[in-house]
Amino acid sequence: MEQRIYSYTPRHVENLPRRRRRRGKRRRRVSPILYAVVFCVPIVVLLLVLSTALPKLFEQDTQPSFIATGDSNAAEPASPPVEEVGVYDFSLPVPVSAAVDESYFDDAVFIGDSRTEGLMLNTGLSNATFYAYKGLMVDTVFSKPVVNQDGQKRSVMDALKMTQFSKVYIMFGINETGWAYSQIFQTKYGELIDGIREINPEAVIYIQGILPVSNKVSTTHDYVTNEKINAYNTLLRELAQEKQAYYVDSENSVASGDGSLPAEAAVDGIHLTKPYCETWLDYLKTHTI
Numbered sequence: 001m002e003q004r005i006y007s008y009t010p011r012h013v014e015n016l017p018r019r020r021r022r023r024g025k026r027r028r029r030v031s032p033i034l035y036a037v038v039f040c041v042p043i044v045v046l047l048l049v050l051s052t053a054l055p056k057l058f059e060q061d062t063q064p065s066f067i068a069t070g071d072s073n074a075a076e077p078a079s080p081p082v083e084e085v086g087v088y089d090f091s092l093p094v095p096v097s098a099a100v101d102e103s104y105f106d107d108a109v110f111i112g113d114s115r116t117e118g119l120m121l122n123t124g125l126s127n128a129t130f131y132a133y134k135g136l137m138v139d140t141v142f143s144k145p146v147v148n149q150d151g152q153k154r155s156v157m158d159a160l161k162m163t164q165f166s167k168v169y170i171m172f173g174i175n176e177t178g179w180a181y182s183q184i185f186q187t188k189y190g191e192l193i194d195g196i197r198e199i200n201p202e203a204v205i206y207i208q209g210i211l212p213v214s215n216k217v218s219t220t221h222d223y224v225t226n227e228k229i230n231a232y233n234t235l236l237r238e239l240a241q242e243k244q245a246y247y248v249d250s251e252n253s254v255a256s257g258d259g260s261l262p263a264e265a266a267v268d269g270i271h272l273t274k275p276y277c278e279t280w281l282d283y284l285k286t287h288t289i
Contacts, residue, residue, distance in 0.1 A: 091241040093249040094206070094287045102127060104288065109163060111141065111156055111192075112171035115211060115271060122277035129163060131156040138172045138188040142195070161199050168196055168203050169284070171250070173210035173232045174270065178223035186235040193243045204289060207240050209233045209251040211280075212261045214269030224270070226260055246289055253283030 105128040110116050116132035119125070133146035136156070145153035149162065170192065176185045193205055210229045212218075218226040233251060240247035254276050256262045261269065265276040272280065 088289075090244050090246070091237065093209075093237075093247050094289060096286055097288050099282075099285045100288055101285075104285070105167070107165050108167040108169060109160065109165045110169045110171070111160075112136065112169075112208075113175055115174060116171050118271050119277050119280060122272070122274040123281045125281065129165065131159055135175060136172075137175050138185065138192050141192060157195050157199075160196065165200065166203055167206065169206045169208060169248075171208040171210070173229065173236070174213075174224065177225070177228040177232065182228075182231060182235060185232060186239055189236065190239055190243060193239070193245055205243075205245040206284075207236050207245050207247050209236060209247065209249045211251055211272070212255050212259060214261045214263055214266060215258075216263070217269035218260060230259070248284065248287050250280060250283060253280050 102125060105125060109129045109131060110119065112119075112132045113136045114132070114134040116130065117134065120128075120130040120132065131141075131147050133144070133156075136144065136146060141156040143155055145155055147154045147156060147159040149159045154162075170189075172189065172192075173185070179185055189207075193207075196203060196205060210232055212226050212229055213221070213224055215226075217224060229251075233249075237247050239245070251259075254261060254265055254272065263269070264273075266272050
């Protein structure tokens with residue numbers, strides 16, 4: 001009888017070589033360089049993007065804003081009244097410009113002495129406000145009650161506090177030529193400009209050059225001379241640059257070839273006649289900012 005031999009191999013023994021093979025497999029190590037590429041490169045790219053974008057964002061947020069308005073109650077602007085600082089050269093007189101009509105002076109105040117009174121009376125510029133008085137000077141504008149306002153007498157500066165305006169024309173100097181120290185004239189004039197700016201920081205301030213006098217007056221008067229007037233006008237131009245106000249060389253509107261006031265321009269050699277007052281006003285119309 002043929003004998004059959006049955007062999008039995010347990011399953012776990014049968015699978016033993018395969019398991020050994022699995023255990024024998026080694027895990028591959030990831031290279032440190034690969035780690036650096038995968039994790040570090042994106043961080044570097046992100047930092048580069050942020051370093052480029054953030055300064056632009058902060059630059060936009062910190063740009064100054066310039067506000068210009070005619071409202072006397074508005075906040076003080078970050079720049080001078082009409083033009084940005086650095087654009088206009090305040091050391092130079094206001095250049096020639098296209099002529100404006102008289103409505104330009106609707107919101108203008110003229111401050112000065114008897115010469116400014118003459119401008120008001122001889123030109124009919126009734127739409128502007130005139131705070132002018134015979135003998136008024138750069139120091140007495142703060143104290144001398146010469147303006148009739150609401151039934152009361154007020155100083156020019158007190159009256160100005162109750163006035164709506166956006167332009168101021170100043171003409172002083174003929175009476176102050178007798179002062180012993182010209183530097184005091186410049187200082188007091190500067191205080192006047194500061195006072196106007198305290199009332200209305202937005203106002204455009206025109207400093208007018210002092211008009212000359214006739215040769216007869218200049219050579220016979222005790223202290224009113226064209227030499228002194230020219231020296232004062234130099235101080236006013238310096239002041240205009242310091243205070244960033246606009247200097248109008250009004251003296252050139254009526255001066256003759258030698259710089260003096262023509263004899264026919266004023267009966268007394270100082271106060272202009274009607275035709276010359278009109279010439280003065282026409283000059284102001286063609287020298288505006």
